[in-house]
Amino acid sequence: MAWISSSEDHLEWHDRDTPWSTSAFERQLKSLGRYYHLHHPFQQMMARGELDRDQLQGWVINRFYYQISIPRKDAALMANCPDPEVRRHWVQRMIDHDGRDEDPGGIDAWLRLGEAVGVPRERMLSLEDVLPGVRFAVDAYVNFAQQRPWEEAVCSSLTELFAPEAHRSRLATWPTHYPWVEADGLAYFRARLGQARRDVEHGLALTLNHFRTAEAQRRAMQILQFKLDVLWSMLDAMYLAYIVGMPPYQAVRDH
Numbered sequence: 076m077a078w079i080s081s082s083e084d085h086l087e088w089h090d091r092d093t094p095w096s097t098s099a100f101e102r103q104l105k106s107l108g109r110y111y112h113l114h115h116p117f118q119q120m121m122a123r124g125e126l127d128r129d130q131l132q133g134w135v136i137n138r139f140y141y142q143i144s145i146p147r148k149d150a151a152l153m154a155n156c157p158d159p160e161v162r163r164h165w166v167q168r169m170i171d172h173d174g175r176d177e178d179p180g181g182i183d184a185w186l187r188l189g190e191a192v193g194v195p196r197e198r199m200l201s202l203e204d205v206l207p208g209v210r211f212a213v214d215a216y217v218n219f220a221q222q223r224p225w226e227e228a229v230c231s232s233l234t235e236l237f238a239p240e241a242h243r244s245r246l247a248t249w250p251t252h253y254p255w256v257e258a259d260g261l262a263y264f265r266a267r268l269g270q271a272r273r274d275v276e277h278g279l280a281l282t283l284n285h286f287r288t289a290e291a292q293r294r295a296m297q298i299l300q301f302k303l304d305v306l307w308s309m310l311d312a313m314y315l316a317y318i319v320g321m322p323p324y325q326a327v328r329d330h
């Protein structure tokens with residue numbers, strides 16, 4: 076059985092050689108939002124308040140590996156990009172995560188989120204509870220940015236089109252469902268609402284401008300689907316470990 080990332084059945088084409096107009100291309104990219112990790116059963120459970128403390132902690136711990144990898148991904152993209160105009164803009168993403176001067180940045184905000192859900196900094200920084208499947212998925216994203224042309228790496232960041240809805244959902248549901256999480260911990264999600272909007276305007280404009288032929292636009296759709304696969308696979312690994320109760324090597328340990 077083919078899963079969605081190997082199928083183009085859901086795309087609307089006039090014919091395979093005619094590119095979409097810019098607005099149709101944008102619409103097609105946005106249509107992939109239906110595969111965003113917001114709709115994964117793990118995040119659906121999170122939004123319904125069905126995760127216990129260990130499961131919520133597991134998500135925060137594993138997502139930390141994503142958080143620390145994003146600026147490495149952005150540095151790789153910039154290393155491949157000869158255009159100073161793009162780099163001047165893009166560098167802000169690294170500053171958002173790594174911080175500068177008085178601003179401790181997004182990685183630090185995620186560590187504070189960890190503390191708010193009861194995970195000490197040292198445990199999160201140790202990365203020892205990061206699941207192998209999450210590592211592989213996140214590393215695939217960093218490798219992609221290292222190995223592919225920078226415009227493809229820009230396109231791969233476009234899942235951020237859909238991220239504000241995920242942040243908003245957590246801000247809306249956590250205080251009710253997880254009242255034991257200290258409210259300050261949610262600052263990361265709040266900060267991302269504005270940052271993601273700014274980032275995505277830039278990334279989308281670059282993508283719409285660069286991928287112009289029908290073939291290139293198909294490639295852009297595949298790239299965005301690849302990134303959706305990264306995010307979905309991370310949650311698959313977490314679901315298996317924390318919801319099904321089958322972390323790696325469980326079967327071996329049980330014998």
Ligand SMILES: O=C(O)c1cc(C(=O)O)c2c(n1)C(=O)C(=O)c1cc(C(=O)O)[nH]c1-2
Nearest residue numbers: 145231232233234235237238241242267306
């Ligand atoms: O919490 C989320 O659901 C979520 C998703 C994504 C994403 O779609 O990749 C990002 C973020 N958050 C995020 O906070 C963030 O800084 C970010 C950067 C990027 C990227 O690909 O460059 N994605 C995301």
